[in-house]
Amino acid sequence: MHGTVGDNEQWTTSPRDYSLTQEEMASSGFHYIALGHHHNFREFRRSVPAVYPGTLEGLKFGENGDRYLIVADVRETGAVVEKSKFNRKDLKELVIDLGREGIHGSESLAKTIQAHSSRDSLLKITLTGSSDFLPAKDEIEAGLANDFFYLQILDQASIYDSGLIKDIQNEQTVRGIFVRKMLKRLEQAPAEKREALELALRLTMEQFQQVNHEAERDID
Numbered sequence: 001m002h003g004t005v006g007d008n009e010q011w012t013t014s015p016r017d018y019s020l021t022q023e024e025m026a027s028s029g030f031h032y033i034a035l036g037h038h039h040n041f042r043e044f045r046r047s048v049p050a051v052y053p054g055t056l057e058g059l060k061f062g063e064n065g066d067r068y069l070i071v072a073d074v075r076e077t078g079a080v081v082e083k084s085k086f087n088r089k090d091l092k093e094l095v096i097d098l099g100r101e102g103i104h105g106s107e108s109l110a111k112t113i114q115a116h117s118s119r120d121s122l123l124k125i126t127l128t129g130s131s132d133f134l135p136a137k138d139e140i141e142a143g144l145a146n147d148f149f150y151l152q153i154l155d156q157a158s159i160y161d162s163g164l165i166k167d168i169q170n171e172q173t174v175r176g177i178f179v180r181k182m183l184k185r186l187e188q189a190p191a192e193k194r195e196a197l198e199l200a201l202r203l204t205m206e207q208f209q210q211v212n213h214e215a216e217r218d219i220d
Helices: 022-026 106-114 137-143 163-168 174-188 191-219
Strands: 042-045 049-052 068-075 078-085 090-097 118-128 148-155
Touching (some): 049 068, 049 078, 090 106, 106 118, 106 137, 163 191, 174 191
Parallel strands (some): 090 118
Antiparallel strands (some): 042 049, 068 078
C-alpha cells in the first residue's frame, strides 16, 4: 500500500496522498501490510502488522540514523516481522552555536567539526549564535574532505552586533560605507524585514572577504 497513515499527527497528508487509517488496516483482513511512500521506518501493530520499512540508506538529511531491512514471513496465522540494520553510511545533523561554544575563528571551528569526523558519515552542520568572524566554509569543507564521506556547512550565525562589524564600520573604505548603510537600515527596519537584511549583510561581507583573500594570494 503506497500512501499515508492519516491519523498520525506528526506526518502531514498531502491532497495527492492516498490516505488510510489504522482502523482501516486493522479491519482489512490482511495478514500483513507492506507500506510505502514515507522514507523513515515506522511500524503499526494492531490486529494486522503494517510497516513502513523506509529507505535502506538515507536519501537526504532528515532521513538520519539507522536504516533497516525488513523481512516479513507471512503465514496463515499472521506475519512474523524481522528488522535488521542495513545502512553503511550515517546521515547526521549538528548545530553549533559559535558564541556559546567560544569559537572565534575558522581554525577553531575546523577543529570542532573534525572531532565529529567519520569516513562513513554524511554530516550537515548549521552554524548559529552570534559570530565575530566570517567562517571560511568552503576552505573548511575542502580541508576536511578526507575526514567525512560528505560534509556540508550552513552559516546562519548573526554578525549584526559582532565585534567584526563594529570594527569594519569605522573603516574609510567601500566596505565600511556599506556596513554603515546596512546598520542604519537594520536599525530602521520593521521586524519582518530584519532577517533578510541580516542575510544580505552576511552574504556581502563574505564576498568582501573572498576578494581580500584573492588579493592576498595575488600579492604572494
